[in-house]
Amino acid sequence: MTSSNGKSDHTADVLIVGAGASGAAVAAWLAEAGFDVVCLEQGHWQNPDKYATLDPDFDFQSMSKWSYDPNKRGLPEDYPINLDDSPVTPVMFNGVGGSTILWTAHAPRFHPSDFRVKTLDGVADDWPLTYEELEPYYDMNDQVMGCAGINGDPGNPPRAPRPMPPLPIGADGLKLARAFESLGWHWWPSDNYINSIPYGEGRDACNFCGHNNLGCVQRAKASTDLTYWPRALRDGAELKSGCRVSEITVDAEGRASGANYFDQNGELQHQQARGVVMACNGIGTPRLLLMSTSDAHPQGLANSSGLVGKNLMFHPVAFIGGFFPEHDPEHDGEWVGPMANILMSQEFYETDPERDFVRGYTYQMARGLGPAWTARGGFADRAPWGEDHHRTVQKRLGRGLGVAVMGEDLPEPHNTVTLDPVMKDSSGLPAAKINYTLSENSRKQLDHAIENGRKLMQAAGAEEIVVNPFIQESGWHLMGTARMGDDPESSVVNRRGQAHDLDNLFVVDGSVFVTGAAVNPTPTIQALALRTAEFIATERTDLKR
Amino acid sequence: MSTDLSLLSAALDRVVPAIGDLPGAGAMGLAEVIVENARQDRRFETALKTVADALPDDFASLDPAAQDDALRNIESAQGEAFGLFLDITYSFYYMRPEVHERLNWHGRAPQPEGNELPPFDDSVLEIARQRAPLWRKV
Numbered sequence: 001m002t003s004s005n006g007k008s009d010h011t012a013d014v015l016i017v018g019a020g021a022s023g024a025a026v027a028a029w030l031a032e033a034g035f036d037v038v039c040l041e042q043g044h045w046q047n048p049d050k051y052a053t054l055d056p057d058f059d060f061q062s063m064s065k066w067s068y069d070p071n072k073r074g075l076p077e078d079y080p081i082n083l084d085d086s087p088v089t090p091v092m093f094n095g096v097g098g099s100t101i102l103w104t105a106h107a108p109r110f111h112p113s114d115f116r117v118k119t120l121d122g123v124a125d126d127w128p129l130t131y132e133e134l135e136p137y138y139d140m141n142d143q144v145m146g147c148a149g150i151n152g153d154p155g156n157p158p159r160a161p162r163p164m165p166p167l168p169i170g171a172d173g174l175k176l177a178r179a180f181e182s183l184g185w186h187w188w189p190s191d192n193y194i195n196s197i198p199y200g201e202g203r204d205a206c207n208f209c210g211h212n213n214l215g216c217v218q219r220a221k222a223s224t225d226l227t228y229w230p231r232a233l234r235d236g237a238e239l240k241s242g243c244r245v246s247e248i249t250v251d252a253e254g255r256a257s258g259a260n261y262f263d264q265n266g267e268l269q270h271q272q273a274r275g276v277v278m279a280c281n282g283i284g285t286p287r288l289l290l291m292s293t294s295d296a297h298p299q300g301l302a303n304s305s306g307l308v309g310k311n312l313m314f315h316p317v318a319f320i321g322g323f324f325p326e327h328d329p330e331h332d333g334e335w336v337g338p339m340a341n342i343l344m345s346q347e348f349y350e351t352d353p354e355r356d357f358v359r360g361y362t363y364q365m366a367r368g369l370g371p372a373w374t375a376r377g378g379f380a381d382r383a384p385w386g387e388d389h390h391r392t393v394q395k396r397l398g399r400g401l402g403v404a405v406m407g408e409d410l411p412e413p414h415n416t417v418t419l420d421p422v423m424k425d426s427s428g429l430p431a432a433k434i435n436y437t438l439s440e441n442s443r444k445q446l447d448h449a450i451e452n453g454r455k456l457m458q459a460a461g462a463e464e465i466v467v468n469p470f471i472q473e474s475g476w477h478l479m480g481t482a483r484m485g486d487d488p489e490s491s492v493v494n495r496r497g498q499a500h501d502l503d504n505l506f507v508v509d510g511s512v513f514v515t516g517a518a519v520n521p522t523p524t525i526q527a528l529a530l531r532t533a534e535f536i537a538t539e540r541t542d543l544k545r
Numbered sequence: 546m547s548t549d550l551s552l553l554s555a556a557l558d559r560v561v562p563a564i565g566d567l568p569g570a571g572a573m574g575l576a577e578v579i580v581e582n583a584r585q586d587r588r589f590e591t592a593l594k595t596v597a598d599a600l601p602d603d604f605a606s607l608d609p610a611a612q613d614d615a616l617r618n619i620e621s622a623q624g625e626a627f628g629l630f631l632d633i634t635y636s637f638y639y640m641r642p643e644v645h646e647r648l649n650w651h652g653r654a655p656q657p658e659g660n661e662l663p664p665f666d667d668s669v670l671e672i673a674r675q676r677a678p679l680w681r682k683v
Contacts, residue, residue, distance in 0.1 A: 053655040057582070060636040064586040072588060113681040120681065130683070150667070154676040166665045174669055181672045186679055189665070196665070207659025217656040332651045336660040350681045371648055372639035376632050385560040385631055386613060397648060 012038040013544045015258055015273035017245050020098015021522050022508040022529035023279030024224035024232065029533035031235035035544050038271055039237065040261050042244035043077040043095030046225060051215035059372040066214060068093060068102045069473055079425040079432065086434040088314045090283055090475035096241055097225035104212045105193040105221045106341040107147055108519035109138055112157060113350060117515050121351045121358045124410050127514045128486050128495035137527035145222040146199045149191035155346040164196045167206060171328055172335035172401045173342045176365050179460035185347040192341045193222035201230055210369055212338040244427050247292045248276055254296030256505045262427045275504040275543040282478030282510040286417045287432045302499035307492050309418055309481050311411035313516040316438055317474035318446040320453030321379040321402030322462025333398040340366045349518055357444035359408040362518045368400045380466035403453055407445035408518040411480050477521050482511035497532035508532050548597045550576045555605040559612045561638050567647055570638050578637050592629035599623060
């Protein structure tokens with residue numbers, strides 16, 4: 001469908017590919033600035049009144065049509081990903097709002113040190129910008145997405161007040177907080193893009209159903225179909241959903257001229273544009289750039305450095321959980337609230353030369369989601385079948401909490417996104433192929449975190465401690481595959497997200513990350529996208545007619 | 546897909562056995578529900594067929610220990626399919642009101658009711674606020 005001001009085929013000022021976290025932010029800024037914006041999105045609008053949490057079989061739906069693994073979901077708008085050579089499964093959602101439809105909406109920021117890892121720790125590269133340069137855009141994004149949180153965190157620089165108070169941490173959150181304190185470790189309530197009070201257009205407060213990993217019926221969880229897109233459309237942006245881009249086209253000078261795409265009927269169309277913004281995530285963007293070969297760009301668009309698709313970073317995740325003797329009688333024996341984003345600890349975030357690894361990790365608290373989730377192994381192994389089944393579920397149900405470990409994955413050129421020579425999507429376009437190896441440094445981070453996580457669970461009073469040393473289905477954060485930098489030989493885009501090779505192509509998703517920090521990346525992705533949008537609006541008025 | 550529901554029911558009764566007044570998952574009538582829902586997703590449909598096809602023809606008449614041996618053999622040989630079989634079984638078993646009642650569970654979809662929690666209590670930060678800054682200045 002087309003959500004638009006009724007415009008038909010024409011040359012847009014700016015074509016945005018992808019309607020997720022970053023594409024929506026750019027669309028809203030540029031539309032407000034009077035640019036003629038068209039966005040092509042391969043997925044569709046979602047109806048929050050039909051999300052799975054309203055259905056009794058929501059648990060099954062979370063494994064099938066609402067799975068966050070596109071290979072499992074297998075919808076026509078998803079593209080397959082060959083994972084034969086990756087221990088991590090990338091997860092995402094294709095639709096208006098992108099992966100913010102199924103994210104948990106955790107909204108931490110990078111630390112100032114995250115932008116200077118080469119200078120401080122002698123690894124990877126520094127970013128071509130600083131935390132201070134990005135801070136105003138973080139603040140703007142917090143206002144539009146709606147951030148619930150509280151100032152005073154000793155683990156992060158002081159910042160502007162959030163527009164909403166934090167979500168309650170619950171009795172289990174307090175239990176974990178006290179355990180952190182008993183060990184002398186940092187903790188702080190998580191910043192969330194989840195409403196703690198009604199905020200935004202038609203968006204209610206969270207009612208603590210727990211499933212912030214699924215679409216939000218309350219519209220309390222911020223997704224860009226609810227935040228940026230209503231603004232963008234009101235200001236005249238045109239959003240064409242169900243339209244899959246097959247190639248970014250170039251003109252005789254080798255500059256971006258628009259995109260070829262398959263419309264909802266599978267017919268090949270062309271959208272002309274004076275500038276193109278890539279917002280397809282750290283896998284989708286390199287895939288599309290690599291598909292866009294031409295005489296001027298034989299290695300793929302913006303790829304004279306050969307770095308498009310290289311330096312793929314995830315956040316390797318481990319989990320340490322505990323089962324406790326008590327539970328919460330006020331909620332049918334369940335600790336309730338969001339399943340994640342409750343509180344976090346950054347005690348081991350910064351590099352410590354006493355450790356055998358560089359950089360660090362964040363602990364993020366998680367809580368359980370009911371009997372089916374417990375039986376399927378939400379916190380530990382799947383409950384055994386047979387005579388021990390009932391005893392195991394009864395023992396674990398409503399009595400588990402834990403911490404996910406999010407470690408900083410450093411960029412390595414052998415971790416790549418390429419085009420699969422065999423697999424195709426439903427339009428006949430090449431699937432993405434991932435090659436990824438967990439680095440020794442990342443493994444040491446996780447092992448350190450597991451050892452400390454056991455201490456934490458003991459301090460909290462766990463009767464049983466369970467560890468998952470490496471969660472396979474954890475590739476939410478897709479970063480580094482079109483990195484930014486000042487040197488065209490060692491980066492794909494400049495500090496403004498503008499391709500070195502062609503000045504009217506921009507990248508605004510996680511692809512541009514130089515390093516990945518040890519926190520969820522979306523606020524940083526969106527802040528960078530807003531910064532690029534401001535650059536286009538003020539410095540690239542030549543794109544505007 | 547054509548699945549022998551009686552065989553599958555017998556297997557489900559061993560996977561999630563009877564407890565107290567509750568019958569096993571098979572006697573509860575879950576086989577038909579699982580087969581029907583697996584049709585929505587090729588991964589589950591294939592897994593269910595793999596497990597069902599691997600059950601011995603005389604599975605229903607075997608004694609419980611022999612039934613468990615047969616299931617363990619399938620689990621060992623077809624691990625991924627068996628895991629999906631367990632996932633879909635657990636998912637629909639724990640949807641049943643009588644199971645919720647036994648677990649003293651509220652037994653409803655997460656929405657639209659949700660849950661109630663008191664607002665954030667700032668006093669929980671009393672100790673955490675006393676910590677000196679630990680982020681690195683650049």
